[in-house]
Structure formats: C-alpha cells, structure tokens
Amino acid sequence: MRIQAQGLTKRFGGRTVVDDLSFTVEPGRVTGFLGPNGAGKSTTLQLMLGLVLGGGRTLFDGRPYRELADPPREVGAVLDARAFHPRRSARDHLRMLAAGAGVPDRRVGEVLDRVGLGAVADRPAGGFSLGMAQRLGLAAALLGDPRALLLDEPANGLDPHGVAWLRELLRAAARDRAVLVSSHLLAEMQLLADHVLVIGRGRLLADAPLRELTARSGSLEAAYLELTGGEVEYAAGGP
C-alpha cells in the first residue's frame, strides 16, 4: 500500500502545528519519522488517519482512511500505548477490536503470542507497564494483518530485548507493507529505517533515503542535529 500525505495542515488556536506537509510512504520499506519534541509528528499521524481534523488529505492506495472498505484490515496504527479501558483484560480489549474488524477470535490468541503477552492476556490492562501497553497496542495494530502500519513512538517503554524484537518485527512487516514509524531513538532508527522524514515546527526538513543522509553527515544523529538545529522548540539550558 502506498500512503500519500498531501498538504497536511493543522492549527491549534493561532499556532500552526503542521504546516503544508506532503510526503509519500512507499511499501516494502520502513520510513522513519523524526523531529524534535513538539514538531508535529503525533499530530501528523492523527491527521493522516482523520483523528484530528485539519487541512490537506492522506490517501491510502488512493483513498482517504475513512473511505477504506475495511480500515483495520488495511491500516494498523499505534498512536497511544495506553488507549484501553484499565479494567478490561488485554484479551477482551483485542476481542472487542476483532469483533469490529470482522477478525476471528483465534487471531487474538495469535497476536497476543506474537507480541509476548500470551501469559498475561487475561489480566486487566490497567496494571500493564508502558512496555506491555506498547505490546498490546502493537497487537491491536497487527490484528487485521494490515497492509500498512503507522506507529507513534512504538519503542517507548520497551527494554533492550523489546527494542530488538520490535526492530525484527517491523523489518519483517516492511517486506510487503508500508511502515511509518516515529521515534526519538536515532541510533535505533539508524538500524531500522530505510527512508527518513524529518520535520521541524510542522514543516518537512528532509525526505531522503537513510543511506543518503548518513553518507552526507556521517551518522543519522549528525544529520538530524544539523537539520533540526534551528527548529528545537523546547531547548534546555547548558549543563
């Protein structure tokens, strides 16, 4: 599935958070989505899926998200790790989503095992650590075996084993899917991404293959710091 974002724009009050952003996420590769805090990454992902309302449009193989015939089977997303009712078990949370997506119940057990939550699936999700909540979010995104994945900071809260597992999962998923991943972890993104989008203050600063960026600056971190030097909104003082 090809994802085309065209002229995405979002204003909160008088402040432009996403400013005429256009890019394409191609299938068969992991596209990293980078930017400083407050750059508009999460808002962009929500705009793409119609969760926040603004200007521009995003087409998933030529159709907006709300016009997809079977959205959860076409696009999987993790935008907020803790988007579940705390007293509902992980299994029931996924069963509910599966019922909405027309996915059989046995798939719930499969994805729970795949993300490593099989043993705790019947516990209330409110007691989960952030890493477990991220895994539950990933399970929800994978439930419909979608052709595209949009993930907002999916490595947050994962331990090193979890980060390595996530990298393998996304690398495997990207063989035949479009995968867009936002992250602050530049070292991890250097290992994971094939292509990189960098934004600052809601504007696109770079849209290039990872190899090209790192060849130019030596490392992704160096390229990122160079690109976003003037775009950091919440800069700390000296040590």
Added chain:
Amino acid sequence: MTALLRFEWRRLRSLRGNWALLAGVVAFALVGDLTAAGRPLDAEAAVFHLVQRDLGVRWLVAAAIGAQAFGHDFRYGTIRPTLLAFPRRGRLLAGRAAAAALAGTAVALLATAASFALLLALTRWDAGLFADPRLWRSLALGAVTAGLVAALAVGVGALVRGAGLAVVLLALWAGVLEPLAAVALGGGAVALLPFLSMLQLAAYAGDALGVGATGPLSAAVFPLCLAATLGAAAAALARRDATHP
C-alpha cells in the same frame, strides 16, 4: 452495522461493572416484589410492580449503559482505536445508539421477567391477569423507554465527553427539572416533557401522575428529543478532534 453491533456487545460484556448493573437492577426489582407477598395481583397492580415502581432505576441503569459508549472512550483514550475501527463518525454514533437501545431494552426486559416470575410465586394472581392488553402494553413500553433512555445517554455522553457527567445530567433532567417544570407549568405540561410523558405512557391507565392521561402526541416528544440530541452529538463529533483530557 453488524460489525459495530458485535463490537458494542463485546465492549459491554467485557466490563464487570455492566454485569453488576444488570444484577443490581434485577435484585432491586426482586426485593421490591417481596412487599407484595400474599396480596392479590391484578393487571394494574402488576404494572405498578413491574413497570412504574422501578422505572426510574431502570432508566438510570440504561443511562449508565448508554453514557459509557463515548464517555469511557473519551475518558480512557479509547476513542482513537474506536475511530480507527469505525472512521465514519455519524455511522458510529447511530450504531452505538442502536446498540445501547437494544441493551437498555434487554436489561429492562430481564428485570421485568425475573420480577414477574417472583410476583407470580408470591401473590394471589387474578385469573384474567394475562388477558389484559393494557398489562402487555405497559410492559412493552416500560422496556422500550429504557432502550430510548440508553440511546439518549449515548448522545449526551458524546456531547459532554464523560459517562458520569452524562448520567448526572440525565438524572437531574428527569428527576428534578421536569418535575419542577410540571409543578410550575401545571399538569398539562407533562405531555410535553420527555421523561414524564414516557412515565405517563407506560402507566396502566396512561396516567401515573394523576394529571390526566397523555395523548398520542406525547409519544412523539421523547423520540423528537432523542433525535435532536443525537443530531447535536453527531455535529459535535464531526467537528471535534479525537483527543481526550
């Protein structure tokens, strides 16, 4: 729409609190029935025990069931997964209102059935009890009104983005504002007040409040109010970002 109804059924049944609400409304009815032990049970007494006596409690439970649809979504952030599964917001609202109406009606029917069984065991029931059409009309209306209240609560929950606040507002509306309005405006106004007109309609003789039976127009008051609320909720959902506090 079938997928949305399945989703809602899973959502409702996977929270213990909803089973507690159902058990509570049935227990409340059964305890109330104990007061009727040994007494004669004709159709009018049956309607009092099965519908009028507990109608407020059943509406409250129906409101709690309906209000949590969007109320919980906004409180716990599940509005995002919900909208990812059902991105057409108007259709989501309509489906949820329908699902809540079914759930509210089912809860009222279950409580009525349990209560009826106990009443038949405890009382000396009239031989003509089951032949009175007004009994069945009241029983049906009692259950349908619970379904309508649940659907209304879906709309109010979406507007205020909270289940608790929605239930409190509906309780104030039905339990305080409407009775005050009826007192201030006179008994004739009851026919135009959504909750009181439903209470009147569900009564055995169409007059639970002793202010005169309501006419056929009263039957349209609550559905009109429901349509207006769901319309406002649809407009609010369509123009708001799916964020939670």
